[in-house]
Amino acid sequence: MEPSSPASAGPLTGPLAAARRVVVKVGSSSLTSEQGGISERALGDIVDALAALRLRGAEVVFVSSGAIAAGLAPLGFARRPSDLASQQAAATVGQGLLMHRYAERFARHGLVVGQVLLTSEDLVRRSHHINASRALERLLGLGAVPVINENDAVATQEIRVGDNDRLAALVAHLVKADALLLLSDVDAVLTRHPDDGGVRIPVVARESDLDAVEASRPGTGIGTGGMATKIRAASLAADSGITALVTSARRLSDVVRGEDVGTLFPARGPRQPARRLWLAHLADARGSMRVDDGAARALRTRRGSLLAAGIISVEGDFTAGDAVEILDREGALVARGMSAYDAADVPRMMGRSTADMAAELGEGYDRPVVHADAMAVVA
Numbered sequence: 001m002e003p004s005s006p007a008s009a010g011p012l013t014g015p016l017a018a019a020r021r022v023v024v025k026v027g028s029s030s031l032t033s034e035q036g037g038i039s040e041r042a043l044g045d046i047v048d049a050l051a052a053l054r055l056r057g058a059e060v061v062f063v064s065s066g067a068i069a070a071g072l073a074p075l076g077f078a079r080r081p082s083d084l085a086s087q088q089a090a091a092t093v094g095q096g097l098l099m100h101r102y103a104e105r106f107a108r109h110g111l112v113v114g115q116v117l118l119t120s121e122d123l124v125r126r127s128h129h130i131n132a133s134r135a136l137e138r139l140l141g142l143g144a145v146p147v148i149n150e151n152d153a154v155a156t157q158e159i160r161v162g163d164n165d166r167l168a169a170l171v172a173h174l175v176k177a178d179a180l181l182l183l184s185d186v187d188a189v190l191t192r193h194p195d196d197g198g199v200r201i202p203v204v205a206r207e208s209d210l211d212a213v214e215a216s217r218p219g220t221g222i223g224t225g226g227m228a229t230k231i232r233a234a235s236l237a238a239d240s241g242i243t244a245l246v247t248s249a250r251r252l253s254d255v256v257r258g259e260d261v262g263t264l265f266p267a268r269g270p271r272q273p274a275r276r277l278w279l280a281h282l283a284d285a286r287g288s289m290r291v292d293d294g295a296a297r298a299l300r301t302r303r304g305s306l307l308a309a310g311i312i313s314v315e316g317d318f319t320a321g322d323a324v325e326i327l328d329r330e331g332a333l334v335a336r337g338m339s340a341y342d343a344a345d346v347p348r349m350m351g352r353s354t355a356d357m358a359a360e361l362g363e364g365y366d367r368p369v370v371h372a373d374a375m376a377v378v379a
């Protein structure tokens with residue numbers, strides 16, 4: 001079948017209007033049946049809707065869960081095992097099956113897919129981050145649809161992102177997407193679980209719009225995070241300048257047509273630099289510094305740099321360039337940032353002005369301990 005041209009499909013409208021690049025994440029619950037196994041029909045509908053999105057001129061990056069769920073039945077598991085090794089085994093089988101189906105179905109629209117399996121290391125380490133981004137850019141440049149999942153077969157507990165909603169938000173940032181769609185088996189974020197009579201929240205413009213939302217009850221047991229991980233991921237995207245929409249996979253074609261469905265998290269503020277997002281959401285803090293009230297205020301209200309004069313104690317064994325947590329007197333997190341000095345250097349700098357430090361400690365001690373550009377202040 002020949003695909004129709006983008007022009008004939010018409011431009012995107014609604015929340016996706018003007019979106020040049022869209023990350024779409026589909027959860028396991030939308031791809032597999034409760035008995036396990038891939039639902040051919042659901043998968044086919046999703047791929048057709050993604051192809052329609054492409055034909056309307058948007059580049060599509062597809063984050064697909066479902067590897068573990070799709071691998072259960074072939075390996076004889078009656079339900080999702082709780083141990084990591086069995087989940088890894090199921091994922092190796094299921095991921096192959098899923099990719100086979102995707103390649104086949106996208107080909108009907110003249111589209112080629114490329115599998116990209118990531119671990120948190122690929123996103124956390126800045127050098128890997130750049131590698132992943134380069135590969136994805138090239139794939140998109142060649143007109144292919146990247147199909148992304150966590151590399152479950154090798155992702156141990158320590159290096160696991162663990163939930164694909166978060167993975168999708170991080171990927172959206174990585175590829176500088178304009179929009180993120182999180183698709184599940186429920187049409188929107190509701191005030192509470194659908195079985196408890198939840199009603200749709202159409203827009204989350206600020207955190208307080210979620211005050212009345214109860215999202216802790218899990219879904220079917222096929223997916224992992226429930227609504228809570230979607231809310232966190234959509235908020236992460238919106239905070240870093242990417243509009244997010246939470247709806248069901250069934251409504252994807254309505255979204256592509258510009259209909260008012262799901263829960264929209266409009267982008268709040270400008271796109272964040274990669275380093276700040278890394279610090280805020282990914283970096284593994286190697287230590288902490290407690291600061292006095294004046295320094296905590298300067299960071300929180302003026303987004304200033306952390307000077308040695310405001311530091312009252314230091315903990316951990318970090319070296320210059322490591323991420324550290326900056327805590328106020330009471331121990332509440334103020335910011336995360338990259339220390340310009342080793343932990344061992346900080347005690348003799350504490351309480352001194354930058355000018356004194358340079359005069360008394362010599363060359364190399366004339367910089368703030370954490371520069372504002374290398375810091376993400378916690379909202």
Ligand SMILES: Nc1ncnc2c1ncn2[C@@H]1O[C@H](COP(=O)(O)OP(=O)(O)O)[C@@H](O)[C@H]1O
Pocket residue numbers: 026027028029030183184185186188189190191192193194198213214215216217218219220221222223224225226227228
């Ligand atoms: N406030 C809520 N609004 C919508 N769904 C909710 C809410 N609280 C809990 N849920 C449950 O979360 C489920 C979606 O999460 P999950 O099953 O993990 O999906 P996925 O596999 O798509 O990631 C819904 O099917 C629903 O049962």
Ligand SMILES: N[C@@H](CCC(=O)OP(=O)(O)O)C(=O)O
Pocket residue numbers: 026027028029064065066067068069091149150152162163164165222223224225226
């Ligand atoms: N990487 C795992 C999915 C993890 C996950 O977050 O699942 P889901 O809640 O269905 O999006 C898999 O492919 O099975």
